Amino acid sequence: MVSSLWRLIYITYILRRFRLDTYFAKKYNLVVFKLIALFFFWVPNKYPQYSIGLRLRLALEHLGPLWVKLGQLLSIQDDFFNSEITQELKQLQERVQPFASKQAQAIINRDLNGKVEKLLPFIAEQPLASASIAQVYAAQLNYQALVNLKEQLGEHDNLVINDLDDFSASTNVEVVVKVIRPFVRQQIQKDLRLLRFLTSIINEHLDSANRIRSAEIVDELENSCRVELDLTLEAGNGQTLRNDWLNSHILYVPKVFFASKDIAVVERIHGTSINNYQELISKQVNTELLAKRGVEIFFRQLLEYNFFHADMHPGNIFADITDPQDPTYIAIDFGIVGSLTAIDKKYLVENLIAFFRRDYKKIAELHINSGWIRGKVEINELERQISRALDPLFNKSLNDIRLSLVLKNLFKVGRDYNMVVQPQLILLQKTLVYVEAMGRNVYPELNLWETAKPILEQWFEKEYGLKAQSIKVAKTLPHIFDFMGHVPDDVYRLFDNQQQLLQKLEQMTTKFERQQAKIINFMLFGFGMLFIVLSSLLYSLNLVFLSVVATVLSVILLVSLIIKIFIGAFK
Numbered sequence: 407m408v409s410s411l412w413r414l415i416y417i418t419y420i421l422r423r424f425r426l427d428t429y430f431a432k433k434y435n436l437v438v439f440k441l442i443a444l445f446f447f448w449v450p451n452k453y454p455q456y457s458i459g460l461r462l463r464l465a466l467e468h469l470g471p472l473w474v475k476l477g478q479l480l481s482i483q484d485d486f487f488n489s490e491i492t493q494e495l496k497q498l499q500e501r502v503q504p505f506a507s508k509q510a511q512a513i514i515n516r517d518l519n520g521k522v523e524k525l526l527p528f529i530a531e532q533p534l535a536s537a538s539i540a541q542v543y544a545a546q547l548n549y550q551a552l553v554n555l556k557e558q559l560g561e562h563d564n565l566v567i568n569d570l571d572d573f574s575a576s577t578n579v580e581v582v583v584k585v586i587r588p589f590v591r592q593q594i595q596k597d598l599r600l601l602r603f604l605t606s607i608i609n610e611h612l613d614s615a616n617r618i619r620s621a622e623i624v625d626e627l628e629n630s631c632r633v634e635l636d637l638t639l640e641a642g643n644g645q646t647l648r649n650d651w652l653n654s655h656i657l658y659v660p661k662v663f664f665a666s667k668d669i670a671v672v673e674r675i676h677g678t679s680i681n682n683y684q685e686l687i688s689k690q691v692n693t694e695l696l697a698k699r700g701v702e703i704f705f706r707q708l709l710e711y712n713f714f715h716a717d718m719h720p721g722n723i724f725a726d727i728t729d730p731q732d733p734t735y736i737a738i739d740f741g742i743v744g745s746l747t748a749i750d751k752k753y754l755v756e757n758l759i760a761f762f763r764r765d766y767k768k769i770a771e772l773h774i775n776s777g778w779i780r781g782k783v784e785i786n787e788l789e790r791q792i793s794r795a796l797d798p799l800f801n802k803s804l805n806d807i808r809l810s811l812v813l814k815n816l817f818k819v820g821r822d823y824n825m826v827v828q829p830q831l832i833l834l835q836k837t838l839v840y841v842e843a844m845g846r847n848v849y850p851e852l853n854l855w856e857t858a859k860p861i862l863e864q865w866f867e868k869e870y871g872l873k874a875q876s877i878k879v880a881k882t883l884p885h886i887f888d889f890m891g892h893v894p895d896d897v898y899r900l901f902d903n904q905q906q907l908l909q910k911l912e913q914m915t916t917k918f919e920r921q922q923a924k925i926i927n928f929m930l931f932g933f934g935m936l937f938i939v940l941s942s943l944l945y946s947l948n949l950v951f952l953s954v955v956a957t958v959l960s961v962i963l964l965v966s967l968i969i970k971i972f973i974g975a976f977k
């Protein structure tokens with residue numbers, strides 16, 4: 407509690423130090439930001455010449471991993487900040503001090519439970535890289551020791567050892583050991599709670615038109631941090647992706663050998679960072695092919711395997727340029743992955759194809775006929791809205807068409823009509839932002855239109871085209887015939903069952919009627935006798951008239967009873 411309070415004070419101090427409170431006070435007109443200025447009046451304004459975007463970026467970098475991730479997330483939404491700020495946020499980098507290798511060693515020792523020397527005969531003293539969540543060390547893995555350990559896995563239930571069938575080695579293997587920063591989990595959790603608290607306070611004081619989608623953003627952050635902070639989940643994702651691409655030439659996925667929550671041992675890769683454009687050029691790499699292969703990989707992950715790497719920022723993608731004319735990709739860091747439902751996949755492809763054909767009516771029809779948009783919607787009006795959102799994208803040259811923007815604008819129109827866009831579709835759209843940026847960085851003339859269109863059309867034809875439908879029908883025919891063969895039996899059984907049911911119903915009705923008759927008889931008899939007793943009582947009290955009435959009533963009741971029994975006997 408006390409540490410959370412200190413952290414909150416530190417966050418507000420940083421807001422003031424970079425004069426973000428003044429910006430937000432103006433943007434949202436909230437007293438809370440004016441209070442910060444009052445409370446931290448003594449903090450000097452050191453960066454008056456810096457733009458707001460730069461100050462925001464520096465503040466987030468100061469605050470640490472969660473805030474950097476928040477900034478990265480906001481940099482690909484355009485309903486939060488203007489383009490100048492989002493451009494700056496796109497350059498967010500994690501400025502973290504490496505943590506002591508001694509601590510890393512202690513974590514490795516703890517999780518490998520006394521087997522470190524056997525499994526990892528060499529671990530470098532200095533880290534290879536230090537990111538905000540993890541630090542990475544070059545190391546050597548004794549492969550045979552790992553094979554033996556897998557056989558007696560029971561003893562090491564904190565470790566997940568992946569299937570080793572897809573890898574073989576007779577000597578030590580070059581690996582990297584990824585170690586989660588000590589206390590980063592606690593710090594991120596604490597910051598998440600504070601972020602939720604701060605955004606809810608802000609939201610409470612905003613009028614509905616200005617409210618921010620805070621809960622949605624914080625949920626998304628929490629979700630991605632949950633996976634990134636548990637390396638066993640990353641190990642599982644890595645294995646799935648590796649299996650998908652095992653026989654492919656264009657993407658290599660390094661082997662994740664094993665992991666605990668805090669460490670992962672991964673095959674070491676040697677590639678050129680996809681950001682290193684200078685090297686790609688100086689080695690005369692076929693950048694056009696490289697860029698096109700990037701787009702192909704993205705769509706194949708989605709359409710063929712339905713499992714996509716969703717953290718494709720340039721730090722995680724490398725190129726193997728051993729043969730510059732045949733460049734291929736290497737992907738690392740499998741913390742965030744995604745997959746789509748069959749319906750979302752169809753939605754995506756159909757809409758993109760219709761967009762390529764500039765057929766906005768078709769897009770409108772798709773949204774209505776498939777029930778994505780419910781309620782009464784005027785098709786022409788929807789078509790107009792879609793055209794308004796998408797047509798400006800055509801005004802650019804084909805090279806500049808950004809599919810990520812197409813999707814984003816489409817989702818926006820959908821949301822205006824209360825369509826619920828599934829989070830995985832949003833994740834995909836955000837991944838596409840990186841894929842497109844990367845492709846254009848590698849080969850500025852990349853024409854996504856030309857590259858993606860045939861892939862999408864082929865997939866759609868394969869899945870939903872005439873041939874695919876005929877094959878599907880042909881496959882279902884035996885089942886239909888089988889079903890029809892059983893129909894007479896089933897119908898007979900149905901009728902038979904129905905007959906039995908009717909008989910049962912009849913029996914129950916008769917029983918009920920009998921019970922009912924008995925009750926009526928009993929009541930006629932009971933009331934008849936009651937009136938006889940009443941009549942003699944009234945007579946003894948000299949109430950002759952009333953006594954006669956009671957006698958008459960009792961006679962009526964008893965005679966009715968006799969007639970009823972008499973009729974019942976002849977039924």
Ligand SMILES: Nc1ncnc2c1ncn2[C@@H]1O[C@H](COP(=O)(O)OP(=O)(O)OP(=O)(O)O)[C@@H](O)[C@H]1O
Pocket residue numbers: 500534535536537538539540541542582584660672673674675676721722738739741
């Ligand atoms: N298999 C590998 N081979 C060689 N280098 C690696 C490997 N895995 C990671 N690295 C190096 O370590 C860096 C950080 O690794 P990784 O991206 O997996 O960590 P992270 O904490 O998830 O970082 P972030 O979330 O910021 O991307 C990479 O950018 C790369 O330089």
